[in-house]
Amino acid sequence: MTTALLPRKALHITAMALPLAGWTLHSTVLHHRLTQANRDPLTGAWRRTEFTVRAQRLVDRHPGDVVLVLADADRFKALNDTYGHAAGDAALAAIGTRLTEWSGPRGVVGRLGGDEFAALARIKPRHQGLRLEHLARLMSRPVPYEDGLLPLGVSLGAATPAAVAATDLPTLMRAADAAMYEGKHSGRVFLADRSHAAVPSVNGRRAGRPGTNLKGRAA
The missing domain is CATH 1.20.5 (Single alpha-helices involved in coiled-coils or other helix-helix interfaces)
Structure with missing residues (x-):
C-alpha cells in the first residue's frame, strides 16, 4: 500500500x-x-527618477564616505554636427561606461537627460582627491569609433555631504552642478563648497541652465 x-x-x-x-x-x-x-538603453545608466531614489538611499546609509559627481559633455552639439549622431551616441555610451567603472559596484550612475550624467560613489575621504583626479583622466580619453578616435571633453563637478554641510540629494546636486559650471572646459573636477550649495536651482540644477525654465523639468 x-x-x-x-x-x-x-x-x-x-x-x-x-x-x-x-x-x-x-x-x-x-x-x-x-x-x-528604469535604465537608459544607450548608456545603461539609471533614468533620473530611479537614480534619485537609489542615490538618496546611498547617501542616507553612508553620509561620511560618498561623493556625488555631475558630468556634462563639452561641445556635444559640435561633436554631433562634425562626426554625426552615431558618433555622439558612442560618446554618450562611453561616458556612461566610464562613470560606471569609476563609481564601482557599490555606486550608482544616472543619465539626467541629453549629455548630462550623475554618479554617486562610496569613497573614503582620504581617497577622494585621488579618485577624482583619476576620473578627470578617465573622462579625457578619446573614444574609439570606427577606424579612429573621437575627442571627448567632459566638465565635472563634485560634492560631498561634509563639504556642503548637507545630506539631501537636491542640495548635493545643486552644489555639484554649480561647481561643474565654474570649472567648465577645464578638464578638472571642481569640488563644491557651501557657497555652491546656495546657488538658486531648479530640480537640483543651477538656475539659468538651458531647459530649467520649463515647469517640472531640468536640463
Whole structure:
C-alpha cells in the first residue's frame, strides 16, 4: 500500500510545484522588465527618477564616505554636427561606461537627460582627491569609433555631504552642478563648497541652465 501511494504523492507535489515555478519565472521576468524600463538603453545608466531614489538611499546609509559627481559633455552639439549622431551616441555610451567603472559596484550612475550624467560613489575621504583626479583622466580619453578616435571633453563637478554641510540629494546636486559650471572646459573636477550649495536651482540644477525654465523639468 505504501509503495502504491508514493507515485500519487509525488504527482501531487509536482502538480503543486508547477504553478509556483511558473509564478517565480513570471516574477523574475517582470522584475527584469521593470529594471530595464528604469535604465537608459544607450548608456545603461539609471533614468533620473530611479537614480534619485537609489542615490538618496546611498547617501542616507553612508553620509561620511560618498561623493556625488555631475558630468556634462563639452561641445556635444559640435561633436554631433562634425562626426554625426552615431558618433555622439558612442560618446554618450562611453561616458556612461566610464562613470560606471569609476563609481564601482557599490555606486550608482544616472543619465539626467541629453549629455548630462550623475554618479554617486562610496569613497573614503582620504581617497577622494585621488579618485577624482583619476576620473578627470578617465573622462579625457578619446573614444574609439570606427577606424579612429573621437575627442571627448567632459566638465565635472563634485560634492560631498561634509563639504556642503548637507545630506539631501537636491542640495548635493545643486552644489555639484554649480561647481561643474565654474570649472567648465577645464578638464578638472571642481569640488563644491557651501557657497555652491546656495546657488538658486531648479530640480537640483543651477538656475539659468538651458531647459530649467520649463515647469517640472531640468536640463
